[in-house]
Amino acid sequence: MLDIKLVRTQPEQVVAGLAKRGFQFPMETFTKLDEERRRKLVEVEQLKNKRNTVSKEVGRIKAAGGDASAIIQEMQQVGEAIQQLDNDIRQLEDELNRLMLEIPNIPHESVPVGKDETKNKLIRSWGEPRRFDFEPKSHDEIGVGLGIMDFERAAKISGARFVVMKHWGAKLERALVNFMLDVHTSEHGYTEVFPPFLVNRASMTGTGQLPKFEEDMFKVTPGDYYMVPTAEVPVTNLHRDEILSADQLPIYYAAYTACFRAEAGSAGRDTKGIIRQHQFNKVELVKFCKPEESYMEHEKLVNDACKILEKLKLPYRVMLLCTGDQGFSAAKCYDVEVWLPSFNTYREISSCSNFEDFQARRANIRYRPAPGAKPEFVHTLNGSGLAVGRTVAAILENYQNEDGSVTVPEVLREYIGVDVIR
RNA sequence: GGAGGAGUGUCCGAGUGGUUUAAGGAGGCGGUCUUGAAAACCGUUGUACCGCAAGGUACCGGGGGUUCGAAUCCCUCCUCCUCCGCCA
Numbered sequence: 001m002l003d004i005k006l007v008r009t010q011p012e013q014v015v016a017g018l019a020k021r022g023f024q025f026p027m028e029t030f031t032k033l034d035e036e037r038r039r040k041l042v043e044v045e046q047l048k049n050k051r052n053t054v055s056k057e058v059g060r061i062k063a064a065g066g067d068a069s070a071i072i073q074e075m076q077q078v079g080e081a082i083q084q085l086d087n088d089i090r091q092l093e094d095e096l097n098r099l100m101l102e103i104p105n106i107p108h109e110s111v112p113v114g115k116d117e118t119k120n121k122l123i124r125s126w127g128e129p130r131r132f133d134f135e136p137k138s139h140d141e142i143g144v145g146l147g148i149m150d151f152e153r154a155a156k157i158s159g160a161r162f163v164v165m166k167h168w169g170a171k172l173e174r175a176l177v178n179f180m181l182d183v184h185t186s187e188h189g190y191t192e193v194f195p196p197f198l199v200n201r202a203s204m205t206g207t208g209q210l211p212k213f214e215e216d217m218f219k220v221t222p223g224d225y226y227m228v229p230t231a232e233v234p235v236t237n238l239h240r241d242e243i244l245s246a247d248q249l250p251i252y253y254a255a256y257t258a259c260f261r262a263e264a265g266s267a268g269r270d271t272k273g274i275i276r277q278h279q280f281n282k283v284e285l286v287k288f289c290k291p292e293e294s295y296m297e298h299e300k301l302v303n304d305a306c307k308i309l310e311k312l313k314l315p316y317r318v319m320l321l322c323t324g325d326q327g328f329s330a331a332k333c334y335d336v337e338v339w340l341p342s343f344n345t346y347r348e349i350s351s352c353s354n355f356e357d358f359q360a361r362r363a364n365i366r367y368r369p370a371p372g373a374k375p376e377f378v379h380t381l382n383g384s385g386l387a388v389g390r391t392v393a394a395i396l397e398n399y400q401n402e403d404g405s406v407t408v409p410e411v412l413r414e415y416i417g418v419d420v421i422r
Numbered sequence: 423g424g425a426g427g428a429g430u431g432u433c434c435g436a437g438u439g440g441u442u443u444a445a446g447g448a449g450g451c452g453g454u455c456u457u458g459a460a461a462a463c464c465g466u467u468g469u470a471c472c473g474c475a476a477g478g479u480a481c482c483g484g485g486g487g488u489u490c491g492a493a494u495c496c497c498u499c500c501u502c503c504u505c506c507g508c509c510a
């Protein structure tokens with residue numbers, strides 16, 4: 001959520017910032033609601049002050065054995081006026097809140113301005129795409145051929161956009177989760193967290209998935225639960241409505257969860273293979289830090305994600321997303337893209353965002369800069385470290401051999417127990 | 423799922439309709455005393471919103487209601503505890 005005071009005091013800055021990402025801020029509606037709310041607030045608070053003062057007087061008169069019926073009658077009308085105003089204010093606040101919850105974040109000044117992904121900026125690339133002396137297969141062809149992926153039975157037991165991983169495939173998936181968590185906890189200083197996969201509405205609102213993206217989420221009945229679309233939601237909300245102390249920061253969490261996405265708007269896209277599934281595994285990195293450190297932490301976060309690909313010796317590149325391509329809550333976002341031979345291009349495998357105080361304001365996550373000082377909002381960041389299914393796909397494709405077997409990356413051999421999957 | 427109990431500030435904890443601000447204690451911070459520390463004593467101690475300010479308003483798990491006036495009474499929801507049932 002944007003700072004309502006910023007909108008009030010620097011309206012042209014807010015409008016210009018959001019215009020860069022193609023969003024038009026409804027300034028007229030905002031101003032009308034905000035001004036009316038404040039006007040009524042002043043009015044009702046004056047009335048409440050009167051009521052408080054007079055009610056104490058009533059107590060005093062009654063204790064002294066006097067008759068207070070005249071002022072009590074007068075106060076009845078004041079009470080009615082207060083109730084009416086309180087109702088009006090509540091309604092105005094609801095409307096204002098609904099409006100503000102649907103306003104995306106303002107891009108950071110270092111983000112290139114652009115309408116779509118064609119304006120994303122290449123930051124760096126690592127590794128050389130392998131040259132094959134045979135026609136490389138796609139990961140799903142390899143997986144089905146090895147008997148480690150079963151799409152037909154997945155369709156039978158669940159439906160489209162699901163896969164059953166079997167034998168070495170299942171083991172590879174599990175090995176990658178362990179490998180990623182081990183690297184981030186023992187080499188990058190993250191604390192491992194294993195959160196619930198179902199969360200409440202307040203958590204989904206806190207990180208920005210709701211109210212705007214309701215149709216992308218799986219809602220569970222009975223109960224008011226949502227299945228997590230990413231571990232970002234439960235992990236960021238760990239500190240919702242908390243005031244952290246400055247010496248706790250920065251906080252680094254690494255969490256594995258399955259992720260569940262309805263993929264409502266992506267019919268027909270990536271229907272083959274395991275690139276886009278309703279359920280996938282992901283190790284997520286989440287940081288809470290002081291505002292002045294968030295951009296430094298952002299760079300470190302991207303490097304932590306990249307480190308996994310380097311250890312796996314998978315070629316990748318880092319892209320800085322332009323204003324039109326970054327997510328709703330992000331101020332700045334890098335995508336890490338891994339080389340996939342069958343696509344003959346790089347595909348997103350990690351998305352690393354700095355949300356500044358956008359999520360912290362929604363989720364009310366603050367810290368005290370110094371003992372006794374006023375609390376301020378923290379900055380939150382997160383990034384995939386990495387998407388496990390896509391990593392499986394990248395390994396199968398980049399490490400495939402002509403006979404259909406797949407060489408296991410060196411760092412995974414102790415996790416899996418074989419050198420080659422055949 | 424059934425029965426009972428509870429939720430108060432950083433923490434413990436008192437408070438079942440009114441008289442200045444939620445008593446008291448602990449902890450934190452500042453001070454006095456002391457060579458220094460401890461003890462003792464004194465002071466101070468949350469969050470948010472509105473307002474140029476003085477100041478005001480709200481918050482006793484959440485929401486709603488009764489009343490001139492609610493931490494206190496009523497309704498509803500949530501969470502935790504005890505017992506019973508079911509269960510990986």
